[in-house]
Amino acid sequence: MKLLHKDIEKDNAGQVTLVPEEAEDMWHTYNLLQVGDSLRASTIRKVQTESPTGSVGSSRVRTTLTLCVETIDFDTQACQLRVKGTNIEENQYVKMGAYHTIELELNRKFTLAKKNWDSVVLDRIDQACDPTQRADVAAVVMQEGLANLVLVTPAMTLLRAKVEVTIPRKRKGSCTQHDKGLEKFYEAVMQAILRHINFDVVKCILVASPGYVKDQFTTYLFNEAVRQDNKILQENRPKFMLVHSSSGHKYSLKEVLSDPTVTNRLSDTKAAGEVKALEDFYKMLQHEPDRAFYGLAHVEKAAEALAVDTLLVSDKLFRHQDIPTRSRYVRLVDNVRDNGGTVRIFSSLHVSGERKLLLPSCS
Numbered sequence: 001m002k003l004l005h006k007d008i009e010k011d012n013a014g015q016v017t018l019v020p021e022e023a024e025d026m027w028h029t030y031n032l033l034q035v036g037d038s039l040r041a042s043t044i045r046k047v048q049t050e051s052p053t054g055s056v057g058s059s060r061v062r063t064t065l066t067l068c069v070e071t072i073d074f075d076t077q078a079c080q081l082r083v084k085g086t087n088i089e090e091n092q093y094v095k096m097g098a099y100h101t102i103e104l105e106l107n108r109k110f111t112l113a114k115k116n117w118d119s120v121v122l123d124r125i126d127q128a129c130d131p132t133q134r135a136d137v138a139a140v141v142m143q144e145g146l147a148n149l150v151l152v153t154p155a156m157t158l159l160r161a162k163v164e165v166t167i168p169r170k171r172k173g174s175c176t177q178h179d180k181g182l183e184k185f186y187e188a189v190m191q192a193i194l195r196h197i198n199f200d201v202v203k204c205i206l207v208a209s210p211g212y213v214k215d216q217f218t219t220y221l222f223n224e225a226v227r228q229d230n231k232i233l234q235e236n237r238p239k240f241m242l243v244h245s246s247s248g249h250k251y252s253l254k255e256v257l258s259d260p261t262v263t264n265r266l267s268d269t270k271a272a273g274e275v276k277a278l279e280d281f282y283k284m285l286q287h288e289p290d291r292a293f294y295g296l297a298h299v300e301k302a303a304e305a306l307a308v309d310t311l312l313v314s315d316k317l318f319r320h321q322d323i324p325t326r327s328r329y330v331r332l333v334d335n336v337r338d339n340g341g342t343v344r345i346f347s348s349l350h351v352s353g354e355r356k357l358l359l360p361s362c363s
Contacts, residue, residue, distance in 0.1 A: 026079045027347075031124055041109075043063065046059070067102060081103070084101045136203045136266075141245055142213055149197075202239070207240055243262055281310075
């Protein structure tokens, strides 16, 4: 999703202009829309024309309409989004108050106006428009002296760092300069990983190379993590996966991602993390029931007592058409975040999102 314009006032009223760039963006848009919002977009309208002779014909014209949203229909299989409402701005083809259905299209901008942009909706926009927030997978494709660090999103690969270090050749009877060059190279790659990978988001880091470069690098990486007492690297060691590649150039990433073992490991990584969080909750419910609560009323009481460590909530709740009810869920999320808790909003389109409403694990 691309954000073209954002104008939110202090009272949280305002509008944003967005361009959906991939099918997943339609799901984000569906979660942004609410009945009563104002949607302005390009659409096709069938209009009747009358010739000077009195004959009546019809034609399809492209025009831009602004609707007051009444019905939102999302086709989960085709990722198509249709919005029905009444026209609220003068148009040469459509009368004020006339009904029309807009089918939002990829790569065509739309403007969405709301009377109240709450924190959950604004977070959804940030998530949709920031590709690094969708990058569940990172990859370091390397060979001696060359490494490319890439973030992999569902639709693209983003080159975040390219490390190039000249490594002297081994000399007969002495490898000192060669070893120093390798150490300098490995250090630069390690710093690139720490700088560009968000370990809270990324679920898997592929390290690929020809030969034993990947093995030597990961040995160096975790030895340094222990020596420097780097907790981030030590805690995330299970996320690293070693894979063979024919070179350290970026184009080798294609063969890496095609590897069957990699495909199995990476299948729906974001959702896999969500499933684990849900399973952890059910384990706590079974073994430590005093620390696990579900249902809105019980969860709210836990939040008021500042006892929520992790809140699991379905995005379906934020599509509630009753504004006071929706606001209640938003206040709960804000309360947990403001008091240092973690909030996981699950997609109701995934198996992990079908099993919960409000599930907090309490500290």
